[in-house]
Amino acid sequence: MPSRSTDNILYDRKLKQYVLGSRVVKRSITNIRNLRPFTQLVWVAKFSHELLLNKRTSTLRDVFYSAQAYNIQFKNQEESNNIIVDLETVLGIPREEFNIFPEERSAIFGDLTIEYTVPGYRGKRLNLSAHPDGILIGPSLLTAKIRKTSADKIIVIEKGGLFTRFIEERVHKRFNAILIQTGGQAPRTTRAFIRRLNEELKLPVYILVDGDPWGMHIAMVIISGSANAAHLRGLTTPDAEWIGITGTDILTYKLPSDPLTPTDIKRLKELQRDPRYSGKRWQKEIKAFLKHKRKSELEAFCKYGLTYIVDKYLPEKLK
Template identity: 45%
Template sequence: MKKSERNEIIEKLTQIGKDVIQAVERSEIPKIEIPSRTTSNIVYDPEYLCYVIGDKKVKRSAGNIRHIRRLAQLLRVARFCKEEMQKSLRHTTKRELYYISESWEKGLKFDEQVESDNIIEDIEAMIGRPREDFRIIPNPRGSIYGDITLRYTTPKGDVKEVNCLDTPDGQAIGPRISEAEIIDCKADKVIAIETSGMYNRLMEEGAYHKFNAILVNLEGQASRATRRMIKRIHELLEIPVYIFTDGDPWGLHIAMVIMAGSAKSAHINRQLATPDAKWIGVTASDIKNYKLRSDKLKEVDYKRIKELSKDPRYKKDERLKKELELWKNLGKKAEQQALLRYGFEYVVEKYLPTKFKELG
């Protein structure tokens, strides 16, 4: 993260405190406004192709008996994040923050982690930045492999570089890699893969080389750090992103969250979503066309299909809509690995090239 960007975030945190103090100086009851994250305030932005937050705000007032504690806690968390950003290179997990609150002034301690988690999201919404930017981090999930060079800062403060091709199993997308600067990249596409099994398969079959691609291991639903990494690579290098998932509605939705963000992260989706990303499959048609070994759809799967059919994110895309319909009629689902019935090389030799040609 650039110093200017860091300073901008610190300034935004500081502003929360300034607003409160200004009210005090005007002898008014201090209150802050937070973009509302209620369902009623989450709207689909057809232009940006993702869920974003509407204009509705909630007040948190020192004059309200039910607000004042949370207001004090919010200010305390903002203060904590700012101080950590100023004095250290530390990152704090949400769980850690929950425990750290024990050391704060009496009354500010969080009784349950859901309280501190909510306050972190409040701050995200207020400053319009994902929490990783003020160094509250998730447990790392996801890794990256390919010819891309990243410049990062060690916990001691040393600046170093890593080429992800030099890492044996791919580079885990942890807090430092999330903030790393992209120095160089020779690849011309990104392939994000749902399962570690297929990620390993593509590594071993030399897909990065054959397709000149960066491979990203999603490990299921993509973490926000992974989604941000994909978006940054896509925007900085202007290279296409492909998403390769299991052949079921859940896999499709993993792709959708990368493309259009989730409802839960509506307040920061503009920083996370990659609307141009393309879903490779495994599609419902693939199950049929490739005669993949499949399981019957279960009740939860049908329920999910029904939910997704109503979701605005799917309404725009005829292809995805058709796939959902087909799944329902087919009544079957298949894993990525089902392609191995044609041998180890098949995915790289036949399946993916065909797909790239189809998707353009």
């Protein structure tokens, strides 16, 4: 299988994501040192196969403990996680497709009708505006068929509080949008679902995050993924757009702000050298942050009233 060591991880400008290079590692049962990881890999494959057959889902932690039922030894969860990533690499598909899901769940809201494929719900439809606190993005939603929508865009928001505000202010209707909340760094399930909506419905994706290097990177991971998913496709949305809060916005909108910490500045300098940030706009905005040395959270717009972000900022940025 392709090697995942750092020197074999390359940035692909066309795919706009990290990919694995041409180096491969070979695991052979004739090599005694390979016997352990090889056996573990075969077991994880068998376990996943059973999950799929029985239509059960599982977590990384479950897999670690389940191994004990089969007398398969893992020193710790790190070792079992690593073998699961091996299986992803061999198959070239994310573990969610063999029913190993992350614990974290984010949420979605808007006029989008889906049709379930999970047992007990097969063929049932749900419109994702059914519950005004938002609909959880979990295994059932990820495996559902996308049926129809009247929306013409997707707005991704980093924070749960603002997601609720957007629903209350009827952003989904006023901007004809499907709203997605990531709750910080977007879980893989959510990134996979954003990609599906973007591909299957051809809807543009706009991302709204805090105005600091951490917010920028939440947007970037949705757009271009992370280096440790270099062996996978299908988790990125290369044409998604980071709309803000940009470094420039902090000045333009005179937002309440805090000084960047040394950690923030260090992080910005890392991003400056990161190939995913090589685009002109990213470089310009990183420089803006480094120049004024301030950061602002999305809630900072409340300075102008609770609805300013919806009434003024959003229309200007979506123009």
